[in-house]
Amino acid sequence: MPGGVNSPVRSFSNVDCNPPFISHAAGSHIFDIDGNEYIDYVGSWGPMIVGHAHPRVVKALQEVAAKGTSYGAPTGLESKLAKLVMKIYPSIEVIRMVNSGTEATMSALRLARGFTKREKIVKFVGCYHGHSDGLLVSAGSGLATFGVPSSPGVTQGTAKDTIAIPYNDTAAVEKVFAECGEEIAAVIVEPIAGNMGLVLPVEGFLQTLRDITIKYGALLIFDEVMCGFRCALGGAQELYNIKPDLTCLGKIIGGGLPCAAYGGREDIMRQISPDGKVYQAGTLSGNPLAMTAGIETLSILIEDADFTNKITAKTSRLVEGLKSKAAMFNVNIQAQQAGSMFGFFFSDKPVNNYDDAAAADQMKFKTYFTAMLEQGIYLAPSQFETSFMSSAHSDKDIDKTITAAENAFKLCAD
Numbered sequence: 501m502p503g504g505v506n507s508p509v510r511s512f513s514n515v516d517c518n519p520p521f522i523s524h525a526a527g528s529h530i531f532d533i534d535g536n537e538y539i540d541y542v543g544s545w546g547p548m549i550v551g552h553a554h555p556r557v558v559k560a561l562q563e564v565a566a567k568g569t570s571y572g573a574p575t576g577l578e579s580k581l582a583k584l585v586m587k588i589y590p591s592i593e594v595i596r597m598v599n600s601g602t603e604a605t606m607s608a609l610r611l612a613r614g615f616t617k618r619e620k621i622v623k624f625v626g627c628y629h630g631h632s633d634g635l636l637v638s639a640g641s642g643l644a645t646f647g648v649p650s651s652p653g654v655t656q657g658t659a660k661d662t663i664a665i666p667y668n669d670t671a672a673v674e675k676v677f678a679e680c681g682e683e684i685a686a687v688i689v690e691p692i693a694g695n696m697g698l699v700l701p702v703e704g705f706l707q708t709l710r711d712i713t714i715k716y717g718a719l720l721i722f723d724e725v726m727c728g729f730r731c732a733l734g735g736a737q738e739l740y741n742i743k744p745d746l747t748c749l750g751k752i753i754g755g756g757l758p759c760a761a762y763g764g765r766e767d768i769m770r771q772i773s774p775d776g777k778v779y780q781a782g783t784l785s786g787n788p789l790a791m792t793a794g795i796e797t798l799s800i801l802i803e804d805a806d807f808t809n810k811i812t813a814k815t816s817r818l819v820e821g822l823k824s825k826a827a828m829f830n831v832n833i834q835a836q837q838a839g840s841m842f843g844f845f846f847s848d849k850p851v852n853n854y855d856d857a858a859a860a861d862q863m864k865f866k867t868y869f870t871a872m873l874e875q876g877i878y879l880a881p882s883q884f885e886t887s888f889m890s891s892a893h894s895d896k897d898i899d900k901t902i903t904a905a906e907n908a909f910k911l912c913a914d
């Protein structure tokens with residue numbers, strides 16, 4: 501396997517060590533094959549909001565697996581998950597299930613192009629929308645530039661239709677639309693950016709995107725694959741009260757099994773095959789196992805009206821603890837939180853976009869990461885990743901994490 505892994509960031513190459521090989525996980529804890537136990541803030545990169553191997557999810561999966569794992573035919577489970585999601589996301593009038601966030605965003609873009617009959621899309625530098633060709637493009641910083649591929653194998657032809665501009669840069673958005681607004685099919689954005697580390701939208705940024713896309717007849721696509729169900733139950737669109745035309749969901753929606761979805765305005769979504777001519781399909785899409793894990797996970801979130809408040813408060817306590825321990829040793833960090841997502845940069849300036857994030861101190865991060873891992877705290881091996889709290893994390897877990905952070909920040913002091 502390239503790098504010994506099936507997805508690059510798992511390799512720990514960024515922090516010059518070998519990753520633990522995992523044997524099992526339960527609740528907030530993850531265990532490796534060498535007998536080490538860790539408090540897990542990766543949560544399979546987002547999905548495990550109710551903790552690992554939640555008994556209710558496991559039981560439902562066992563029952564459904566015994567009835568066959570895939571039929572390639574419609575089931576009531578698909579309708580059930582669809583209804584749950586559409587109740588939480590009123591902007592989703594019609595929904596299609598897929599198997600990964602990559603598929604959701606790729607399909608949403610194809611749909612946006614098919615619907616508007618336009619070819620260009622606007623994305624933001626540092627936002628990750630999966631690895632489809634047209635989205636593996638960034639354009640560096642500064643003024644709006646037409647995309648150059650950021651991976652070999654993405655053709656110039658594909659890249660030229662992607663315009664990448666800095667996150668939170670309202671002026672750059674206005675400039676792009678003034679230049680070629682009539683050619684733009686869609687703006688796709690992580691409304692809370694979690695793939696350059698956690699970066700929140702500045703006041704007015706998302707509203708500008710909504711207003712300008714309406715003005716020019718382009719679609720607004722919220723990629724809530726990570727922040728959906730997490731920053732708030734109804735995602736960033738609920739938190740900031742902005743209605744996108746299309747929404748992409750992933751991670752939590754599948755409760756740890758491969759599932760994602762895209763959906764939105766009915767007139768747009770009816771262009772998808774077989775109602776319309778925009779093609780998109782999947783052998784395992786909507787399979788009973790993924791639907792079941794999603795249904796049970798979302799049900800747990802919904803049944804406790806206080807779920808989001810409680811997990812958010814828990815996250816705040818940890819973030820405040822980290823900030824105070826960093827301050828003890830005069831280590832400058834920029835901490836952010838959105839519901840149960842959190843993270844910080846080793847930086848003395850606020851981080852509002854990719855360039856700010858890239859300027860953060862990498863050596864300090866490596867020191868911090870290694871010290872935390874040695875003390876049994878499992879974090880993503882990069883400052884450009886978001887950390888995740890689960891409902892299974894205990895007060896004791898959080899206290900232990902804050903104490904470990906004290907020891908780690910001490911090593912980061914100048």
Ligand SMILES: *Cc1c(COP(=O)(O)O)cnc(C)c1O
Nearest residue numbers: 600601602628629630723725726
């Ligand atoms: C994880 C992620 C994706 C890609 O999802 P996969 O299931 O890994 O393909 C897309 N968009 C965002 C915002 C993500 O965080």
